[in-house]
Amino acid sequence: MTESLNIEKFSLSYKPTKSGEVSFHLKAINSKKNEALKYPNRLLYIVLNDNTFLYVGEAKAALKTRFQRSFGSYRHFIRVGKARGGYKGYKWIELLDPKKNTPKELKVWAVLFPASYNSYRDRIEAIEGELVWEIRKRTKHWPTFQNEIHFNNDYKDANRIANKILNEIK
Template identity: 25%
Template sequence: MAPVTTRGPKLYVFSHSSSLIYIGQTVQGMSARMRLGFKADGTGGYWGYRWRKELAEASLHIWVLNECPEEEEFYALECIESEVVYLYRSEFNQWPKFQTEIHFHESEGNHRALAREIFNGFNK
């Protein structure tokens, strides 16, 4: 169901046993993004979701920013993504186990607050 199935910025988290294992940001519909992540074979240097070969299952959680101007949404979600990874690193002294890349941007208080809400939903 839109906006998850349609093209547009979204943030997604894979978790396993209630622990965050990977966070990403995409503008693709989630079915296209997941297909790419599960079928990647190293072409172009992308190997897909690392956890797919080690875990039998994972839960998917998706967020969009409804009240953010469209031209700012991608940047805002990348800020939130990196802040969630930073919180994880700060809390556990390690990066999320299957995180393969992250893009850092200067964030604002609202990005950090939303990241804290997302982070607090995992790793309890």
């Protein structure tokens, strides 16, 4: 991957619902295109609270769709006390709960990969793994809510790309 990175920055904030449940609003900060919100190809996303890394994820879905799925699962878990299909949503969502004394806004960086990467999930996961590892090396902490990472030693560009991403967002 030698082309320039397409990175968009968003503000993720609590959006009140009639029932008082946790919902979200994504607002572009550095892009007028908002491509990540409807992007059909593979992407990585990095969630931060101030300068604290919370989570690094990978998806082959629009950023908005990916977050809608997780927020829906989180609301379901809060309402009924059971995971939906074994999934409770992102643990970091609780930071947006208006009933708690927590930040009301998080930052999300989305790294959009070209369609040519759609059939190379292992490469994106390798970049994700290297990105999480680089965060650990630089900050001395894993992202707060990171539960797993994938490494792939077969994709030699993963570390270089991860460093390039981290240098652009920090």
